Amino acid sequence: DADVTQTPRNRITKTGKRIMLECSQTKGHDRMYWYRQDPGLGLRLIYYSFDVKDINKGEISDGYSVSRQAQAKFSLSLESAIPNQTALYFCATSVGDRQYYSTGELFFGEGSRLTVL
Amino acid sequence: GNSVTQMEGPVTLSEEAFLTINCTYTATGYPSLFWYVQYPGEGLQLLLKATKADDKGSNKGFEATYRKETTSFHLEKGSVQVSDSAVYFCALSEINAGGTSYGKLTFGQGTILTVHP
Numbered sequence: 001d002a003d004v005t006q007t008p009r010n011r012i013t014k015t016g017k018r019i020m021l022e023c024s025q026t027k028g029h030d031r032m033y034w035y036r037q038d039p040g041l042g043l044r045l046i047y048y049s050f051d052v053k054d055i056n057k058g059e060i061s062d063g064y065s066v067s068r069q070a071q072a073k074f075s076l077s078l079e080s081a082i083p084n085q086t087a088l089y090f091c092a093t094s095v096g097d098r099q100y101y102s103t104g105e106l107f108f109g110e111g112s113r114l115t116v117l
Numbered sequence: 118g119n120s121v122t123q124m125e126g127p128v129t130l131s132e133e134a135f136l137t138i139n140c141t142y143t144a145t146g147y148p149s150l151f152w153y154v155q156y157p158g159e160g161l162q163l164l165l166k167a168t169k170a171d172d173k174g175s176n177k178g179f180e181a182t183y184r185k186e187t188t189s190f191h192l193e194k195g196s197v198q199v200s201d202s203a204v205y206f207c208a209l210s211e212i213n214a215g216g217t218s219y220g221k222l223t224f225g226q227g228t229i230l231t232v233h234p
Binding site: 004033041042043045048058104105106109110111 | 153161162
């Protein structure tokens with residue numbers, strides 16, 4: 001089984017619908033991230049969380065919200081989906097050996113492909 | 118802010134050809150630098166990294182050297198294989214004033230590599 005699991009892997013929805021993407025991890029890492037991948041734009045950070053009570057906006061957080069339900073679970077929500085949110089979404093984790101230090105290596109899930117019609 | 122620029126793709130090579138994928142960056146301070154690889158249908162995985170100037174990261178026959186004077190981290194491989202066909206991402210890790218990383222990565226746009234037999 002994958003260490004970082006995303007559900008659903010594929011989802012097609014309509015404009016205005018609420019969508020939740022879920023991420024769970026068995027790596028025991030404190031830090032979790034949501035990235036969005038668009039062709040030609042690389043990956044852009046949506047939200048990140050360093051522990052259950054520490055959630056931060058990334059560079060493209062507008063239109064998204066997150067919930068860190070437990071150390072191992074980090075969900076991304078689109079309250080009212082729009083077509084330009086069609087993308088491949090990745091959850092990632094990393095470990096920190098001091099409170100605000102990380103080696104920088106991220107461990108990624110396999111991605112959730114979202115299509116908004 | 119931080120940014121990463123990769124050479125335009127896609128790149129198509131014959132097996133056993135030499136590979137170079139250029140990567141340059143803009144950052145304050147001295148970031149850590151990474152190359153990630155994404156195989157078809159999978160998430161990203163770390164290929165190699167370098168944390169300070171003149172460091173050379175290497176893995177699976179790939180190499181990249183952290184060049185502070187040219188703000189570059191070019192990826193090279195002497196003889197590519199069909200199995201190297203993937204998308205390659207250059208990334209940097211933000212370093213704060215205290216010299217530690219928050220573990221947030223800034224990615225380049227990705228370079229698609231296709232290797233033919």
